[in-house]
Amino acid sequence: MSIEKMISEHPQVGSDYNEALGRAVKHAMYCAAICNSCADACSAEEMDMRQCIRTCSDCSDVCEATYRVATRRTGDNRQLIRTMLATCVHACEICEAECARHDNAHCRRCAQMCQECAEDCRRALESLNDEVHADGQVSHFEHGAA
Amino acid sequence: MSIEKMISEHPQVGSDYNEALGRAVKHAMYCAAICNSCADACSAEEMDMRQCIRTCSDCSDVCEATYRVATRRTGDNRQLIRTMLATCVHACEICEAECARHDNAHCRRCAQMCQECAEDCRRALESLNDEVHADGQVSHFEHGAA
Amino acid sequence: MSIEKMISEHPQVGSDYNEALGRAVKHAMYCAAICNSCADACSAEEMDMRQCIRTCSDCSDVCEATYRVATRRTGDNRQLIRTMLATCVHACEICEAECARHDNAHCRRCAQMCQECAEDCRRALESLNDEVHADGQVSHFEHGAA
Amino acid sequence: MSIEKMISEHPQVGSDYNEALGRAVKHAMYCAAICNSCADACSAEEMDMRQCIRTCSDCSDVCEATYRVATRRTGDNRQLIRTMLATCVHACEICEAECARHDNAHCRRCAQMCQECAEDCRRALESLNDEVHADGQVSHFEHGAA
Numbered sequence: 001m002s003i004e005k006m007i008s009e010h011p012q013v014g015s016d017y018n019e020a021l022g023r024a025v026k027h028a029m030y031c032a033a034i035c036n037s038c039a040d041a042c043s044a045e046e047m048d049m050r051q052c053i054r055t056c057s058d059c060s061d062v063c064e065a066t067y068r069v070a071t072r073r074t075g076d077n078r079q080l081i082r083t084m085l086a087t088c089v090h091a092c093e094i095c096e097a098e099c100a101r102h103d104n105a106h107c108r109r110c111a112q113m114c115q116e117c118a119e120d121c122r123r124a125l126e127s128l129n130d131e132v133h134a135d136g137q138v139s140h141f142e143h144g145a146a
Numbered sequence: 147m148s149i150e151k152m153i154s155e156h157p158q159v160g161s162d163y164n165e166a167l168g169r170a171v172k173h174a175m176y177c178a179a180i181c182n183s184c185a186d187a188c189s190a191e192e193m194d195m196r197q198c199i200r201t202c203s204d205c206s207d208v209c210e211a212t213y214r215v216a217t218r219r220t221g222d223n224r225q226l227i228r229t230m231l232a233t234c235v236h237a238c239e240i241c242e243a244e245c246a247r248h249d250n251a252h253c254r255r256c257a258q259m260c261q262e263c264a265e266d267c268r269r270a271l272e273s274l275n276d277e278v279h280a281d282g283q284v285s286h287f288e289h290g291a292a
Numbered sequence: 293m294s295i296e297k298m299i300s301e302h303p304q305v306g307s308d309y310n311e312a313l314g315r316a317v318k319h320a321m322y323c324a325a326i327c328n329s330c331a332d333a334c335s336a337e338e339m340d341m342r343q344c345i346r347t348c349s350d351c352s353d354v355c356e357a358t359y360r361v362a363t364r365r366t367g368d369n370r371q372l373i374r375t376m377l378a379t380c381v382h383a384c385e386i387c388e389a390e391c392a393r394h395d396n397a398h399c400r401r402c403a404q405m406c407q408e409c410a411e412d413c414r415r416a417l418e419s420l421n422d423e424v425h426a427d428g429q430v431s432h433f434e435h436g437a438a
Numbered sequence: 439m440s441i442e443k444m445i446s447e448h449p450q451v452g453s454d455y456n457e458a459l460g461r462a463v464k465h466a467m468y469c470a471a472i473c474n475s476c477a478d479a480c481s482a483e484e485m486d487m488r489q490c491i492r493t494c495s496d497c498s499d500v501c502e503a504t505y506r507v508a509t510r511r512t513g514d515n516r517q518l519i520r521t522m523l524a525t526c527v528h529a530c531e532i533c534e535a536e537c538a539r540h541d542n543a544h545c546r547r548c549a550q551m552c553q554e555c556a557e558d559c560r561r562a563l564e565s566l567n568d569e570v571h572a573d574g575q576v577s578h579f580e581h582g583a584a
Binding site for chain 2: 342343345346347349350353354356357360361364366367368369371372375376379382383386
């Protein structure tokens with residue numbers, strides 16, 4: 001099953017399917033799941049993992065909101081997608097830094113996932129910025145929210 | 147990235163990793179994302195898709211809760227996982243039946259995803275039932291909730 | 293702000309607004325938030341709270357899906373609302389039993405919230421059952437899912 | 439039931455309970471629920487409400503992640519809370535602007551909720567900025583993420 005193909009079948013999406021954004025959606029979805037699992041695994045460890053439970057729980061919530069918002073293509077809300085992608089990069093960087101401090105296999109896997117998700121969100125952000133500039137205009141939502 | 151491998155690295159999980167449950171987690175995660183995308187795509191279609199928006203939105207929420215709960219392995223909450231898996235089967239069957247009534251590519255893909263997710267949740271449920279019976283006992287939580 | 297008034301303003305809802313269901317929505321929303329907070333507070337305690345983190349995290353996820361699904365009134369999906377309400381009762385009973393074992397103020401508050409949420413979900417479930425029987429028929433979704 | 443009191447009972451929170459942040463948590467929780475309801479109500483209206491369904495769905499997801507992250511007090515992740523509060527202001531401003539364009543009672547209520555939530559998030563953000571400056575230092579997470 002492919003979330004990228006799903007998005008490409010949206011009635012407003014055609015030849016202009018944004019690959020970088022599709023990839024960010026997929027990895028934010030995975031990162032939400034991996035961080036949720038890491039928070040749970042950390043709570044079962046013997047050592048004090050409370051800061052890691054915190055950053056993983058937070059990162060899971062942010063990634064989930066990010067992938068859900070970044071999936072949608074009806075109407076327009078690109079400005080908010082850009083804000084969420086930047087927020088997701090922030091959450092992933094914090095979580096990666098914390099997980100990288102621990103030797104548990106689940107923390108190492110989570111740190112790697114966060115790094116990849118942050119990188120994909122950065123690329124999607126650049127790609128969206130290019131799209132908006134290429135349009136030579138911003139939508140009324142982007143004006144309204146400025 | 148693999149959510150199944152992530153779960154197998156949980157400190158309470160070892161040789162007893164439940165493959166059927168791991169597969170249900172993965173597909174419920176995907177189904178949450180696909181249904182969220184289908185609800186959005188349906189709202190952009192010209193025909194009246196309101197019932198489909200409803201069943202997709204509901205199924206997305208149920209699948210998300212299911213995969214998050216079914217991922218956790220700290221302590222014990224198997225009884226709730228079983229209840230959520232059965233609920234997820236129900237949500238997926240309803241959503242599949244509605245999406246199957248429409249010719250849109252995204253609805254066909256969503257119907258297929260729901261069918262697979264329901265099937266995987268059914269197998270995970272059987273597998274958990276076997277586990278609980280093999281234990282020859284129920285936990286105090288299961289007693290408490292009965 | 294009132295989520296109950298919001299639901300009563302839905303175009304398909306009029307004089308038939310279901311008070312018991314509106315109350316369950318409100319309390320499941322609160323229970324999702326309280327359980328999320330309790331899971332976090334438990335992870336900061338000195339004693340071993342891992343089982344309580346688990347049941348609170350699970351209950352938060354289930355309550356959130358429940359209130360979101362039970363809020364919707366477009367088209368029909370009452371059968372799934374009933375299944376989710378029953379699942380929510382189960383999650384709240386398990387979480388209440390675990391939180392009641394601890395003396396922390398946040399656990400006592402969470403146990404009370406879970407008890408109230410379970411009670412409201414039970415009443416909403418009865419109310420929906422009455423509605424469905426009063427209709428003298430079940431929708432095609434309810435047939436399809438049976 | 440009070441989510442603010444719940445947070446004040448967290449073991450790391452005492453006389454330093456941040457009222458502005460507690461209020462933002464409460465209203466972001468409500469705004470997530472109101473926007474979820476408005477998206478559903480909009481899909482049942484006769485007129486074309488697709489842009490409003492989009493902005494309400496997005497705002498609901500962002501508010502939910504915001505209130506869950508902003509609730510937590512274990513360890514430290516204030517920098518991410520600040521980023522999420524700013525993102526939530528953005529989502530609420532966009533959703534308020536769209537809902538304000540429609541005469542439906544649910545859209546008017548949703549616009550008002552979004553306005554209040556944005557205002558509370560702005561105040562919580564100022565309050566957190568003051569806190570961080572008063573500390574005269576930033577945590578290693580804030581350094582790491584800079």
